Amino acid sequence: MTRAMTPDEAYANSTYIPDGESYYARWAGQAAAFRATHADAELSVPYGAGARQSYDFFQVSGPAKGTVVFVHGGYWMASSPRDFSHLAAGAVSAGYACAMPSYTLAPDARITDITLEIAAAIGSIARRTTGPIYLTGHSAGGHLVARMACVDMAADWSRRVARIMAISPISDLAPLMETSMNEVLGIDPAEALAQSPVHLARQNMAVTAWVGGAERPAFLDQAQWLGAAWDCDVTIEAQMHHFDVIEGLQTPHSAMMRALLR
Known part of the structure; x- marks a missing residue:
């Protein structure tokens, strides 16, 4: 009999990616190299x-031509924009400014x-x-970017948003309440309902969910749940896993960048 997957296993990534732990140092190195060639970058604004x-x-x-804003992952508990500077390469090469915000991490x-x-x-x-x-x-x-599309987040700048691309998104927080991460995140049923895009109305914004075909099944589910809830585009990029799926942002003419900027 096949053992059922635990919630922690369902949302683990590096364990199931070959040499997965090496990506963090690799990203940091690529990010530093990109910043070194962009002396005009404004850091920590x-x-x-x-x-x-x-x-x-x-x-x-x-x-x-406009501005691309990239929001990093890390389960709201880890990482920073400084680990992903190199992902600005595609936008900048295509003639778009790129901004990468930081945010206070859980449990703070x-x-x-x-x-x-x-x-x-x-x-x-x-x-x-x-x-x-x-x-x-x-x-x-x-x-977080999917939340910006929700009606309750409407702002003066909302009308300027040409497209939102949620890459490997968490669209429903409820499953994370069953993981050990929730000891830090502290998600309760009320927050899961109020902060899950799948339970919220979308503004009149173009939204694309993008996910790797080789990701954990939970992430494929999460992307498809968003597509079903919002009747929005869902692209499953064959053979890409949770860590390499973002690499398309580095190249101005990649399928990912074409879909974002179309």
Whole structure:
């Protein structure tokens, strides 16, 4: 008899990716190398008073066509924009500025609070830019950008959002209540309902869910739940897993970037 998968196993990633633990150092190295070649980058621009309430901003030479905002993952508990600077390469090469906000990590903030921080960050970014805004985020960041599409998050900048791409998103928080992560996240049924995009109405915004075909089944489910709830595009990129699925953001003409900026 096949043993049932535990909730922790369902949402584990690096354990099920060959040499998965090596990605963190690899990303940090690629990010540092990208920043070294972009001396005009503005790092840690504040959008609030909190220690992690800032964003990194990568300029383009000449007028920008718009701005891509990338929100990092890490289950709301780990990582920072500085680990993913290299993912700005596709946007900048295509003529778009790229902003990468940071946010207070759990347990110092609940997911509800983090959601409001990302909204504040986008508001700050919108005030310094012109043209369309494209929001994308990975994993927990996918959840956060999807939340920006919800009716309760409507803001002055919402009308400028041309597309939201939620990459490997968590669209329903309820399953995470059964994982050991919830000892840190502290999600309760009320927050799961109030902060899960699948239970919320969407603004009139174009949304794409993007997920790797080789991801954990739970992440394929989460992306498809969002597609079903919002009747939005769902792209399953064959053979890509939870860590390499974001690599399309590095190349201006990748399928991912074409879908984001179309």
